[in-house]
Amino acid sequence: MSDVGAPQRAGRVLVIDDEEQIRRALKSVLQARHYEVDLAETAEEGLELTAERTPDIIVLDLTLPGMSGLEACRRLREWYHGPILILSVRNADDDKIAALDLGADDYLTKPFSTGELLARIRALLRRTAGIDASATEVRSGDLCVDFARRVVTVGGEPVKLTRTEFDILAYLAHNAGRVVTSHQLLENVWGPEYVGDTKTLRVHVSHLRHKIETGDVPRHVLTEPGVGFRFAELE
Amino acid sequence: MNWRKLISWGDGYPFAVGAVLLASLVFLPFRGLLQATGFMLLYVPVIIAVARLSGARQSATAAVLAFAALDLLFVPPYYRLTVGSLPEWIGLIVFLIVALVSGQQTGHLKQREQAALQRQRELELLNRLSFRVASEKSPHATAEFIVSQVAEVLCVARAALYAGFSAGGTPGRLAETGDAKVASGEAALVSWVLRTSKAVGLPPSEGVPYEQRLVSVAAEEAIPGLVTDGVYLPLQTASSLEGVLVAIPVPERPLSADDGRLLAAVANLAASSLERQRLEEEASHTEALREADRLKTTLVSSVSHELKTPLAAATARVTGLVEEGEGADPERIHAELAEVADDLERLNSSIGDLLDLSRLESDAWEPHLEEYDVRDILGTVLARLPASERERIVFSIADDLSSVRVDFAQMARAITHLVENALAYSPKTSRVTIGADARRRGVAIWVEDRGAGIPDAEKDRIFEKFYRGDASASAPAGTGLGLPIAREIVRSNGGELRVEEAVPHGARFVILLDASALEGR
Numbered sequence: 001m002s003d004v005g006a007p008q009r010a011g012r013v014l015v016i017d018d019e020e021q022i023r024r025a026l027k028s029v030l031q032a033r034h035y036e037v038d039l040a041e042t043a044e045e046g047l048e049l050t051a052e053r054t055p056d057i058i059v060l061d062l063t064l065p066g067m068s069g070l071e072a073c074r075r076l077r078e079w080y081h082g083p084i085l086i087l088s089v090r091n092a093d094d095d096k097i098a099a100l101d102l103g104a105d106d107y108l109t110k111p112f113s114t115g116e117l118l119a120r121i122r123a124l125l126r127r128t129a130g131i132d133a134s135a136t137e138v139r140s141g142d143l144c145v146d147f148a149r150r151v152v153t154v155g156g157e158p159v160k161l162t163r164t165e166f167d168i169l170a171y172l173a174h175n176a177g178r179v180v181t182s183h184q185l186l187e188n189v190w191g192p193e194y195v196g197d198t199k200t201l202r203v204h205v206s207h208l209r210h211k212i213e214t215g216d217v218p219r220h221v222l223t224e225p226g227v228g229f230r231f232a233e234l235e
Numbered sequence: 236m237n238w239r240k241l242i243s244w245g246d247g248y249p250f251a252v253g254a255v256l257l258a259s260l261v262f263l264p265f266r267g268l269l270q271a272t273g274f275m276l277l278y279v280p281v282i283i284a285v286a287r288l289s290g291a292r293q294s295a296t297a298a299v300l301a302f303a304a305l306d307l308l309f310v311p312p313y314y315r316l317t318v319g320s321l322p323e324w325i326g327l328i329v330f331l332i333v334a335l336v337s338g339q340q341t342g343h344l345k346q347r348e349q350a351a352l353q354r355q356r357e358l359e360l361l362n363r364l365s366f367r368v369a370s371e372k373s374p375h376a377t378a379e380f381i382v383s384q385v386a387e388v389l390c391v392a393r394a395a396l397y398a399g400f401s402a403g404g405t406p407g408r409l410a411e412t413g414d415a416k417v418a419s420g421e422a423a424l425v426s427w428v429l430r431t432s433k434a435v436g437l438p439p440s441e442g443v444p445y446e447q448r449l450v451s452v453a454a455e456e457a458i459p460g461l462v463t464d465g466v467y468l469p470l471q472t473a474s475s476l477e478g479v480l481v482a483i484p485v486p487e488r489p490l491s492a493d494d495g496r497l498l499a500a501v502a503n504l505a506a507s508s509l510e511r512q513r514l515e516e517e518a519s520h521t522e523a524l525r526e527a528d529r530l531k532t533t534l535v536s537s538v539s540h541e542l543k544t545p546l547a548a549a550t551a552r553v554t555g556l557v558e559e560g561e562g563a564d565p566e567r568i569h570a571e572l573a574e575v576a577d578d579l580e581r582l583n584s585s586i587g588d589l590l591d592l593s594r595l596e597s598d599a600w601e602p603h604l605e606e607y608d609v610r611d612i613l614g615t616v617l618a619r620l621p622a623s624e625r626e627r628i629v630f631s632i633a634d635d636l637s638s639v640r641v642d643f644a645q646m647a648r649a650i651t652h653l654v655e656n657a658l659a660y661s662p663k664t665s666r667v668t669i670g671a672d673a674r675r676r677g678v679a680i681w682v683e684d685r686g687a688g689i690p691d692a693e694k695d696r697i698f699e700k701f702y703r704g705d706a707s708a709s710a711p712a713g714t715g716l717g718l719p720i721a722r723e724i725v726r727s728n729g730g731e732l733r734v735e736e737a738v739p740h741g742a743r744f745v746i747l748l749d750a751s752a753l754e755g756r
């Protein structure tokens with residue numbers, strides 16, 4: 001989990017933001033962590049640079065002049081398959097959810113700390129790099145999810161989960177640290193025809209929590225109000 | 236049939252003539268039974284009745300007519316004006332005098348009686364008005380009452396009161412009564428009265444003069460070519476012109492000088508009442524403005540303080556480092572930057588709190604209510620706390636908890652404020668308990684600390700914006716907006732936030748979500 005890591009190329013990041021100060025700050029912060037950074041001021045410029053430089057990840061501000069961040073997100077998703085991290089402002093929940101449903105992978109609310117930004121970028125890159133996808137298990141605190149054997153243990157004790165509960169947990173754990181929308185969960189666990197049935201999802205998540213959460217309040221599966229859920233990466 | 240109308244028709248003269256003719260027809264068959272003097276006595280009550288019903292002049296007419304009737308019908312030779320003997324002449328002359336005098340006396344008596352009655356009604360009116368206008372709070376109700384009373388007591392066709400234009404607008408009709416339509420030229424005359432402060436159409440004063448400052452002109456003088464019998468009175472106080480009182484009489488009953496004086500008195504009362512109400516309203520408006528101004532000043536000074544302090548601190552540290560150049564000790568640079576990060580974090584949370592509060596206060600942040608497990612919300616609250624603070628938190632959550640119907644994000648924000656508040660106002664080593672239990676009418680979520688607690692005197696004040704407690708010198712940094720925000724959020728989610736004393740010491744903030752917040756739609 002070291003930030004600085006080896007001096008080799010950590011990844012290519014495209015930052016699309018109309019604020020000069022934010023672009024400069026992100027550039028210096030990311031370059032210090034050995035990311036290669038491209039900067040775009042508008043959505044149009046961002047689309048061009050994406051085609052030209054094929055970044056590993058795009059950091060996209062939602063409030064852009066001209067073409068909106070949402071529209072840019074929609075167009076990018078037509079052909080760009082790398083992760084998109086949304087930057088939104090406080091209290092603009094609707095835009096944030098719309099972007100996530102359009103295929104953005106996670107969001108950060110401005111202002112954010114460098115630590116948060118780097119953690120999100122790392123989590124997203126890890127997933128696309130195929131490291132986590134091929135991982136056989138995920139550990140977080142007292143919880144361990146073994147994907148291959150479909151076994152979940154809490155504090156070393158195996159926990160009996162239904163097939164649906166395991167699928168939900170597995171999907172969340174695969175995306176550890178990253179927000180997963182209800183839409184995505186429903187689509188991936190139940191199938192596209194179940195999208196919208198958030199009530200069923202909530203019931204299953206509630207049962208899942210009963211089995212894996214040992215504390216007074218949930219620590220592993222957290223609710224992201226209005227958006228979905230997030231699997232917390234605990235020490 | 237309307238007797239009153241019949242009697243007063245043609246000013247009462249046809250009635251006087253008719254009464255004598257009818258009496259003559261009734262008496263005629265008995266001509267053989269009585270002497271002429273007997274019939275003279277019989278005519279006297281008829282004359283008095285006419286005087287009583289119509290008036291002195293009408294009775295005089297009746298007397299002369301009765302004199303002629305006696306001469307022609309009851310004093311021989313019949314059907315001639317000539318009279319047979321001197322005694323009968325004398326009898327006729329005496330009859331005429333008696334009839335005229337008693338008619339006059341009765342007529343005057345009636346007039347005085349009527350005048351007294353009118354005085355009494357006017358006095359009653361003024362009495363009612365003065366009581367009512369002194370207590371009335373709304374100009375509209377005052378005006379309604381005044382015009383209804385004027386219409387009733389003076390029997391006018393139309394009464395109206397114009398007011399509410401002190402601000403310089405066009406006259407607004409505040410109240411009106413009567414069946415008559417708005418008189419032609421009324422608006423023009425009202426405007427004229429407002430412009431000149433003079434009355435229009437007040438009846439001649441007949442002896443007792445009107446108030447000195449009340450100058451009245453004929454309608455034609457005000458607006459050339461306009462003829463009206465209406466009266467337009469300015470509602471004038473010593474310092475201002477409050478409106479115009481309009482009275483349009485019915486054609487049969489033109490307004491007398493007494494009516495004019497009564498109207499002037501009513502206008503005075505109305506003017507002083509309207510002025511009082513206007514001044515009261517202005518005063519309360521001024522007071523409200525002053526209060527709003529005071530709040531705004533507090534807000535601006537607190538806001539600028541909250542925003543400037545961390546900014547100034549961060550600026551000082553960073554410019555200090557820039558100044559030092561490359562010679563600065565890397566360890567110190569790191570320490571300084573950590574402090575700057577704290578300053579900026581504080582600045583950020585201040586701005587966030589201000590935005591939240593302004594959105595809550597302008598109802599721009601409506602809650603999206605859905606059912607959630609309380610534990611779920613508390614999990615999010617916990618996850619958002621800094622790791623170092625998480626260790627101080629303990630939970631006390633009942634098993635039989637029903638779900639709550641709230642806006643998840645808002646409620647999490649409110650509870651976070653309470654928890655941050657508890658962490659800040661209690662010793663660093665003490666624990667903060669977050670609890671939830673079922674109450675008779677719903678669910679209670681509470682946050683309890685082991686700090687000094689909150690003195691009774693401050694229990695309400697802590698929910699005021701920017702209030703930081705008496706010990707604010709030692710109070711931790713913060714916007715002083717956390718509790719007001721929490722209370723607003725809880726309120727907009729249909730709950731209640733209160734503060735209690737914890738045992739053995741400390742404060743306990745309780746969010747009560749009642750049954751309505753638990754049930755579905």
